[in-house]
Amino acid sequence: MTNIEKINSKLNENFAEKGFRLTAPRKAVLSILSQNMNHPTVEEIYLQVHENYPSIGMMTVYRTLDLLVEWGVVHKFDFSEGKARYELIDHPDGIGHHHHLICHNCKKIINYTDFIDEEFKFITKLEKQLSKKHKFQITKHIIEFYGVCDSCVINN
Amino acid sequence: MTNIEKINSKLNENFAEKGFRLTAPRKAVLSILSQNMNHPTVEEIYLQVHENYPSIGMMTVYRTLDLLVEWGVVHKFDFSEGKARYELIDHPDGIGHHHHLICHNCKKIINYTDFIDEEFKFITKLEKQLSKKHKFQITKHIIEFYGVCDSCVINN
DNA sequence: GTTATATTGATAATGGTTATCATTAACATA
DNA sequence: TATGTTAATGATAACCATTATCAATATAAC
Ligand SMILES: [Mn+2]
Ligand SMILES: [Mn+2]
Ligand SMILES: [Zn+2]
Ligand SMILES: [Zn+2]
Numbered sequence A, B: 001m002t003n004i005e006k007i008n009s010k011l012n013e014n015f016a017e018k019g020f021r022l023t024a025p026r027k028a029v030l031s032i033l034s035q036n037m038n039h040p041t042v043e044e045i046y047l048q049v050h051e052n053y054p055s056i057g058m059m060t061v062y063r064t065l066d067l068l069v070e071w072g073v074v075h076k077f078d079f080s081e082g083k084a085r086y087e088l089i090d091h092p093d094g095i096g097h098h099h100h101l102i103c104h105n106c107k108k109i110i111n112y113t114d115f116i117d118e119e120f121k122f123i124t125k126l127e128k129q130l131s132k133k134h135k136f137q138i139t140k141h142i143i144e145f146y147g148v149c150d151s152c153v154i155n156n
Numbered sequence C: 001g002t003t004a005t006a007t008t009g010a011t012a013a014t015g016g017t018t019a020t021c022a023t024t025a026a027c028a029t030a
Numbered sequence D: 001t002a003t004g005t006t007a008a009t010g011a012t013a014a015c016c017a018t019t020a021t022c023a024a025t026a027t028a029a030c
Helices: A005-020 A024-035 A042-052 A058-070 A118-135 A150-154 B005-016 B022-033 B040-051 B058-070 B116-134 B149-154
Strands: A074-075 A085-088 A098-105 A108-110 A137-147 B072-078 B085-088 B099-103 B109-112 B136-146
Touching: A005 A024, A005 A118, A024 A058, A024 A085, A058 A074, A058 A085, A108 B116, A118 A137, A118 B072, A118 B109, A118 B136, A137 B116, A150 B005, A150 B058, B005 B022, B022 B058, B022 B085, B040 B058, B058 B072, B058 B085, B085 B149
Parallel strands: A098 A137, B099 B136
Antiparallel strands: A074 A085, A098 A108, A137 B136, B072 B085, B099 B109
């Protein structure tokens, strides 16, 4: 089962069961996301969709992204820029589960998978212990590293 | 050296060297922060300062917080609520270095220090490895767990 | 084709944060 | 203590991502 198939089966679950409709604007947003590995903003997605689908409105992009997040198909990120960024979870050209290094200076976002298994093991254990101790059902973790990237160090 | 002394020495560094001034509004903001352990927003800080200092403007609170963050006295947090939250780093009644559990439902923020040494050791090692591999100078990490708190589980 | 309703997109509103700028206050110097 | 320099303040307007609204449209079931 390829990633695209996984996405489609997830989508079909929702369309079939909950009476949602697979419309042209939604297909267009999804298509753009599967062509991008660079954590685009709503506006960036809107502009790209707009090229092939000039009638689409910004609101539809917002709403479609909300749905895709709700359905577990897309991750929404907040890197404290004052605007959200999005990423397809099971990306066809993707690297799978990963975290990010974010450059404070140029806002570049580096995906990393190094030591991700070790990291995941540690986090899972930690979550289990914290969850028990604080009677808190953990549904999501955020691990991010901020700093200065290679080229920004050089140019200063 | 108590925490308050630590803060004051940090402040004095900046005031002495860089020509900054220790004004009444700044003292008021700092005082409110040292009386609060609950990650207040700008508005919450403003309202509390306003009680003892009715002439203060919102802008001064924003600017003072920016400075305190720049000087390494205060942490600025973004829990994706659309507004920032602040916390004194070396809080007089504080628990020291800690991370957070955030309830999606009621927005409650739980400080935890459990396993924090283990966590810190793991993160430090990870940072060193990632830093080398990706030629990225890490200055800050974010580790947060989101989920549903005890009382929100019960009330649903 | 008709119907019920999910979806769309133009537009206005919201709300936290920033920018501006004239006024005020703090500190150094005499 | 008075004076001059400049940092700090606060009222106000602007900014900008996101949300709310609602009439028009598209979709899928019958
Ligand atoms: Mn990524
Ligand atoms: Mn805290
Ligand atoms: Zn950079
Ligand atoms: Zn809760």
